Amino acid sequence: MTEAAKPQPEPRAAYKTFRTITTRWMDNDAYGHVNNVVYYSWFDTVVNAHLIDEGVLDIHAGETIGLVIETQCNYFASVAFPQTVEAGLRVARIGKSSVRYEVGLFIQGEDLTAAKGHFVHVYVDRATRRPTALRAPLQTVLEALT
Template structure:
C-alpha cells in the first residue's frame, strides 16, 4: 500500500494570487481559523478572480457555477490577525465544469498552510441544466492552467 498523504505545496504551483484579511470571528475556541472559514475563502478567491477578470456576471450572466465537490487538507494553523495569501489554479477544464485548486499561505510563507479544491458545474441560470462554458470564462480559466 502506497502512502498518498497530501503534502504542502510551494507558491510556484499556483498561477494567480489574492490577499485575504482574517477577521476576529474567524478564530475558533482553540485560537486558530475554524475549518469552515477555509471553504468560504475558496469561494471568495475563485469568484473574486472571475468577477475581476470580467468572466462572471453574478447578477445577469447566462450561466452560474454550482459547487458539486469540495475538499481541503490542513498543514499549519492560520489565525487572526494573519494576512492570508491565496493561490489559485485550474486543474481540470471540461465542457461545462472546472476543478479549481486553492493554496492558502500565511503572509510570506513559502508552502501552503492548507490546500483544497472545488468543482463547479456551470449551468444555465434559468433551467439549471449544464451549459457550455462561455468563451470569456473559458479564456480566463485557460490562463489559470
C-alpha cells in the first residue's frame, strides 16, 4: 500500500471567493489558539453564507436542505483571537444530489492557508430527508465555484 501525500498549504489563487471571519475571544482554547471544532463551524458558515447571499439557500422555508455527510480539516499554522481569518471557497465535485466544498482558511494578509478542509453536502427534501437532484439555480452557483 502506498502512503498518501502529506497535505500542504495552498495559495489564495486556489480559491474562487472569499469571506472574512472575525475570531472571538471564546474561540481560543486552553492552549491559546482557536480550538479545532471552531474551524468546522467556519466551514459551515462560509458555505451556507455564500449560498444564502447567492439566493439559492432558504434556511427557513426552502424545499431542499444540505446535510453534511463527510468533513475533514488539515492544520498548518496556529490561529488565535484577535486575528482575522479570510476563508476561501471552491467546489471540487458536483454530483447528482451532492457537492464537495473545499475551504481554505487564511490568517488575514497571509499567502498560504493556515488550515484547509472539505465537507460534503447531500441535498435532501426537507420533509422526507430523501436525496433530491440539485436544482438548476443551485447548480449554476456551484459551477461558478469550480
